[in-house]
Structure formats: structure tokens, C-alpha cells
Amino acid sequence: MPCLYISTNVNLDGVDKDPIFSEATKAVASIIGRPEHLVMVILKGTVAISFNGNKEPAAYAEIVSMGGITKQVKRNLIATLGRILEAKLSIPRARFFLKVYDTTAAGNCSKL
Secondary structure, rough: OOEEEEEEEEOOOOOOOOOHHHHHHHHHHHHHHOOHHHOOOEEEEOOOOOOEEOOOOOOEEEEEEEEOOHHHHHHHHHHHHHHHHHHHHOHHHHHHHEEEEEEOOOOOOOOO
């Protein structure tokens, strides 16, 4: 189950978050190759973030997935999620950072 956690210093009060959730879910599912019903998206606003020495609109996101992550997938996620945040929250793509973590890359096997 891919999980996308987005933190931004933008105040989300009064912002229609549904389109962000919908577009991010579809993007992650499509790019990673997982069904939408397995994608979790968390969006947190009004987080204290300084980027390049200032507090202009910015976002930090992490995505965790069990497989499906390649260099091209990372590039596509950064570009697509950056476009969504720029369109919906006016966060310039140059002020968006995405950390990608593939839980299977380390060779860890869960016995649960």
C-alpha cells in the first residue's frame, strides 16, 4: 500500500482538499502501478517550513511503497505531484521536495 504524506507551510483552512486527494491518489496509483483503493494520502498544512532561507509556500512529501519504485517512477512522481501542488496550492515546483522510500529495496522481509 503506497502512502503519500504531504506537509506544507500553506494554510489549508478554506481550501478544497478533495481535488488534491483525488489527483494525488490517481497519480500515485498510475505511476507506481497499484490500485487506487490501496493508496493512502495524508495532507497537513500550516507546518513550519523554511526553504532556501525563507518561508514562502513550500512542501515536503514522503512516499513509502512496497515495490514499484524505479528511477523513472521517482522522476514521474516528482514531476506529477509537483504540478498538482503548484496548480492546487500555488507552491512552485522548485519549492517541493519528495523523499521516496521503497520498503523492498533493502531486502527486508516481513514475517507477519
